Amino acid sequence: MRGNAQTQVLPQLIHAGILLETAAQSAPILPAAVPRALREIHPVVRSPFSRQSLVFILAQLRAAIRLKTTALGVIIAQIREEGPIGPIEWDTPQLAMWIDICSAFLACRALRWRAGHCLTSSIAFLHVVRGAGMEARLVLGVSAAPFSAHCWVQAGDCVLNDRLENVRPFEPLLAI
Numbered sequence: 162m163r164g165n166a167q168t169q170v171l172p173q174l175i176h177a178g179i180l181l182e183t184a185a186q187s188a189p190i191l192p193a194a195v196p197r198a199l200r201e202i203h204p205v206v207r208s209p210f211s212r213q214s215l216v217f218i219l220a221q222l223r224a225a226i227r228l229k230t231t232a233l234g235v236i237i238a239q240i241r242e243e244g245p246i247g248p249i250e251w252d253t254p255q256l257a258m259w260i261d262i263c264s265a266f267l268a269c270r271a272l273r274w275r276a277g278h279c280l281t282s283s284i285a286f287l288h289v290v291r292g293a294g295m296e297a298r299l300v301l302g303v304s305a306a307p308f309s310a311h312c313w314v315q316a317g318d319c320v321l322n323d324r325l326e327n328v329r330p331f332e333p334l335l336a337i
Contacts, residue, residue: 194336195298195300195315195333195336196317196318197318197333198313198315198318198319198320198325198328198329199318199319199325200318200319200320200325201319201320201321201323201324201325202259202260202263202319202320202321203260204260204263204264204266204267204268205260205264206264206267206268207264207265207268208268209268209269209270209271209272211265211268213261213262213265213289214265214266214268214269214272215269216265216289217265217266217269217285217286217289218269218272220285220286220288220289221281221282221285223285223288224281224282224284224285224288225278225281227284228280228281228284236284237335237337240284240287240299240337241337243291258293258295259295259316259319259321262289262290262293262295262321263321263322266286266289266322279311279312279313279323280312282322283299283312283313283314283322284299286314286321286322287299287314290314290321295316296316297314297315297316297321298314298315298316298336298337299312299313299314299336299337300312300313300314300315300328300333300335300336301333301334301335301336302328302331302332302333302334303331303332303334304330304331304332305332309331310331311327311328311331313327313328315328315336
């Protein structure tokens with residue numbers, strides 16, 4: 162009975178774009194190669210009408226359209242192909258850049274469509290950050306009790322587009 166239920170559910174998951182069916186043998190699933198989040202950036206309050214904020218609004222719209230028209234597995238594969246750019250360094254100039262980018266992201270939150278949707282927001286944030294030549298990872302995590310999933314962007318052990326208190330309950334499963 163259990164095997165029969167699985168054979169009925171798998172085609173539905175594939176059709177919905179949650180799972181991808183491939184003919185090739187896939188590599189084993191490895192744990193997420195990302196350090197546990199220990200720090201967060203403290204953004205500075207600013208106007209949502211800056212150039213950087215508008216870039217985030219457009220990136221949010223682009224990410225929302227991609228998530229509606231493209232399977233998540235394909236988007237993850239594209240993100241994998243795009244990066245990583247290089248090692249993450251925490252010298253003072255880069256930390257100042259992170260504060261600027263995170264402040265612009267936070268400032269336009271009220272103007273961004275689906276700003277509360279963590280996957281859309283995180284994909285948009287990652288796109289802008291990598292476009293600026295900075296390294297970060299998209300992290301997808303789960304919590305077992307009660308089951309829930311969340312995603313955020315992280316550089317080293319620092320959460321960039323969320324609060325540390327929001328990501329701590331989640332165990333990272335995938336970091337790209």
